[in-house]
Amino acid sequence: MKTEYDVIVIGSGPAGMAAAVSASDAGASVCLVEREEKMGGILKQCIHDGFGLIRFEEKLSGPEYAWRYEQMVDSRDIDFLNLTFLTGLEPPSPPGSMEGSAIPEKGRWFRLNFISSVRGVFSLKAASIVTAMGCRERTDRQIFLHGSRPAGIFTAGQAQDFINLKGLMPGRRPVILGSGDIGLIMARRFTLEGAKVSGVYEIGPRPSGLTRNVVQCLEDFDIPLYLNSTVTEVHGKDRIEAVTVCRLGGLGQPDPETAELVECDSLILSVGLIPENDILTPLEIEMDPVTRGPAVDQNMQTSISGIYSCGNALHVSDLVDYVSESGYKAGFAAACSVHTKYQMETELIPIESRGNLQYIMPQRLSLRSSEVLSEKAVPVFFRPLIPADEALLVISSGEQEIYRRKLRYLKPSEMQRVEVDFFNSDRINEPVIVELKTPAAGTGNE
Amino acid sequence: MNRKLTCIECPRGCLLMVEKTEGVDREGGELRVSGNACPKGIDYGRQEVLRPMRMLTSTVRTDDCEFPRLPVRLSAEIPKERIFDCMKEINRITVVGRKKPGDVLVQNIGGLGVDLIASGGLRNER
Numbered sequence: 247m248k249t250e251y252d253v254i255v256i257g258s259g260p261a262g263m264a265a266a267v268s269a270s271d272a273g274a275s276v277c278l279v280e281r282e283e284k285m286g287g288i289l290k291q292c293i294h295d296g297f298g299l300i301r302f303e304e305k306l307s308g309p310e311y312a313w314r315y316e317q318m319v320d321s322r323d324i325d326f327l328n329l330t331f332l333t334g335l336e337p338p339s340p341p342g343s344m345e346g347s348a349i350p351e352k353g354r355w356f357r358l359n360f361i362s363s364v365r366g367v368f369s370l371k372a373a374s375i376v377t378a379m380g381c382r383e384r385t386d387r388q389i390f391l392h393g394s395r396p397a398g399i400f401t402a403g404q405a406q407d408f409i410n411l412k413g414l415m416p417g418r419r420p421v422i423l424g425s426g427d428i429g430l431i432m433a434r435r436f437t438l439e440g441a442k443v444s445g446v447y448e449i450g451p452r453p454s455g456l457t458r459n460v461v462q463c464l465e466d467f468d469i470p471l472y473l474n475s476t477v478t479e480v481h482g483k484d485r486i487e488a489v490t491v492c493r494l495g496g497l498g499q500p501d502p503e504t505a506e507l508v509e510c511d512s513l514i515l516s517v518g519l520i521p522e523n524d525i526l527t528p529l530e531i532e533m534d535p536v537t538r539g540p541a542v543d544q545n546m547q548t549s550i551s552g553i554y555s556c557g558n559a560l561h562v563s564d565l566v567d568y569v570s571e572s573g574y575k576a577g578f579a580a581a582c583s584v585h586t587k588y589q590m591e592t593e594l595i596p597i598e599s600r601g602n603l604q605y606i607m608p609q610r611l612s613l614r615s616s617e618v619l620s621e622k623a624v625p626v627f628f629r630p631l632i633p634a635d636e637a638l639l640v641i642s643s644g645e646q647e648i649y650r651r652k653l654r655y656l657k658p659s660e661m662q663r664v665e666v667d668f669f670n671s672d673r674i675n676e677p678v679i680v681e682l683k684t685p686a687a688g689t690g691n692e
Numbered sequence: 693m694n695r696k697l698t699c700i701e702c703p704r705g706c707l708l709m710v711e712k713t714e715g716v717d718r719e720g721g722e723l724r725v726s727g728n729a730c731p732k733g734i735d736y737g738r739q740e741v742l743r744p745m746r747m748l749t750s751t752v753r754t755d756d757c758e759f760p761r762l763p764v765r766l767s768a769e770i771p772k773e774r775i776f777d778c779m780k781e782i783n784r785i786t787v788v789g790r791k792k793p794g795d796v797l798v799q800n801i802g803g804l805g806v807d808l809i810a811s812g813g814l815r816n817e818r
Contacts (some may be wrong), residue, residue, distance in 0.1 A: 290812070293749045293750065293763040293765075293811065293812075294749050294763075295747050295765060296750055305747070306767055307763060307811040307812075308763075309763045309793065309811050309812030309813075310765075310793045310811050310812070311814060312812075313792070313793045313812065409751075410751055410761060410763065411759075411760075411761055412760060412761065413751065413753060413760045413761045438748075438750060438775070438776075438779050439750075439779075456706040457698060457700055457701045457703065458701075459695075460698070461698050461700050462700070462746070465697070465698070466746070466772065565698060605807050654704070655702070655703050655705075657703060657706035660703050
C-alpha cells in the first residue's frame with residue numbers, strides 16, 4: 247500500500263466521492279478516507295427521493311445517488327480506506343527545515359495521521375488535501391431546553407439512522423422540535439412506520455425546510471406545524487414523558503402564559519447543522535463566521551495552499567447536486583495544483599456581500615488560477631436574509647458592473663446559485679461587491 | 693367543495709384555491725383553480741384534487757445482521773390513499789442474498805401495478 251498521494255480526500259460522502267473521482271480523472275494519485283464502513287455519508291440513510299434532479303436529471307433516493315458515485319469511485323484507480331479516522335493534520339514544514347528524505351522535488355507534503363481498527367495508527371503524505379467531512383447536527387446541549395435529560399431525546403439524523411439503517415423505532419409518539427428538512431422528513435417517516443407525531447414546533451416565523459417538504463411530509467399526513475413556538479422544558483425521569491411547549495411573546499421570548507403540556511415518548515430535534523471542521527482548528531485556517539466553513543476561492547482552496555474544502559463542511563447545502571459540484575471543483579483543483587503549483591502565484595480578490603445577504607460563497611476570487619484552470623463561469627452561492635418576492639442581484643468591482651439579475655421568490659431556507667463570468671470583462675483589481683437589493687419590505691409568501 | 697393547497701412546482705409556493713362546481717362530472721374538469729401565478733399551478737391543483745399521486749420509499753428487513761435494513765422504493769408513483777396499504781406489504785418482506793439498486797423485490801406489490809425495487813445495495817463485495 248502506498249504512503250504518498252497527490253491528493254487525499256477526507257470523507258466519502260457525496261462531496262468526497264465527487265472530489266476523488268475528479269482528482270483521479272485529472273491524473274492525480276488519490277486516496278479516499280472514510281471513518282465508517284461504507285461510502286455514501288449521510289445519503290445512506292436518506293432513503294427518501296428527490297436527489298440528483300440537476301446532476302442526473304432523475305429523482306433518485308439517497309442510496310441510489312450514492313451508489314452511482316460509488317461505482318464511479320470503484321471503476322477508477324482510487325485507494326479507499328474505510329473504518330479509518332483522521333486524528334491529525336500537519337502542514338508542510340517551512341522550506342529549509344528538511345525532514346529527512348521526505349521532501350521530494352514535487353513539492354511539500356502534508357502529513358495526515360490516522361487510526362483504523364485494521365491498520366492501527368499510521369500516517370500518509372499528501373501534496374494536496376480535500377476536506378469533505380460534512381456536517382453534524384446541533385443537539386439538545388446547544389439549545390435552551392430546561393428540565394431533566396431522560397432517554398428519548400434524539401437528533402433527527404440519529405432517529406433516521408435508527409429507523410432506516412438499524413430498523414429500530416426511537417419512539418411511537420414523538421414531538422419534533424425544529425422544521426429543518428430532516429425533521430420534516432422524519433415526521434413522515436415516523437408516521438409511515440405507524441407512529442403518531444403530535445406536532446412539529448418551529449421557533450421562527452416560517453418553516454426552515456423546503457416548501458416541498460412541508461407539503462409532502464406534514465400536510466399529506468395532517469401533521470400540525472406550530473410556528474413561533476418552541477419546546478421549553480422536558481419532563482420524565484427515566485424516559486421522556488412530556489414536554490412543555492410555549493408560543494413566543496412580543497419580545498421573541500417564550501410566553502409562559504401560553505405554556506402547554508404535550509405528552510410524548512420521544513423528542514426529535516431538527517435544530518440546525520454545523521459544518522464539521524474541527525480537524526482544521528489547529529491550522530488556523532480562515533473561517534467564514536456565517537457558513538462556519540473555511541473561506542475559499544472559486545476552486546474551493548482555503549487560506550492554506552493545498553487544502554481544499556467542499557460539500558457541507560464548506561457550507562450547508564439544500565441539494566446534494568451542489569455538494570457534488572463543489573466536490574468536483576475541489577478535486578480537480580487539488581489535482582491540478584500538484585502539477586502546476588498555481589497556488590504559489592495566485593492573486594486573491596475578496597468577494598464581499600452587501601444588502602440582504604446571509605453570506606456569499608466563494609469568499610474570494612483567485613485571478614491566476616482562472617488562467618491555469620481555464621474556467622469560464624463561476625458558480626456563486628448565497629442565501630437571502632429575508633424572504634423577497636423580487637430582488638436584484640448586482641455584482642461589481644470598483645466602477646465595473648460584472649453581473650446583474652432579477653431574482654424572484656427568494657427564501658432564506660432556499661439556497662440560490664448563479665453563474666458569473668468574472669473573466670470576460672476587464673481585469674478585476676478591486677474587491678468584488680455582491681449586493682442583493684430587495685424592496686423595502688419583502689413579504690415572502692407565507 | 694373548496695380546497696386550499698400549496699403549490700410545490702416551484703419555490704414560490706402559491707397558495708391555491710381549488711373550487712369544484714357542483715353537478716359537473718368529476719373527470720370532466722369543472723375545477724377552478726385560483727391563486728396560481730403560472731399555468732403549472734392549474735395542473736398541480738387539478739391533479740391534487742382529482743388523483744394525488746405519491747412516491748413511496750421505505751426499508752425492508754434483510755437476513756444480514758450487520759446491515760439489517762435495505763432501502764426500497766416503488767417503480768412509479770401510487771395514489772396517495774394507498775400509501776399505508778403499501779407500507780403493510782413492505783413490512784412483511786425479508787430479503788435474502790445479494791441486492792443492488794433497481795433489483796425488483798416484489799412484482800405488482802399489493803396489486804397496485806407497480807413493483808417494489810431495491811434502492812440500495814446489499815452484500816456487494818468490493
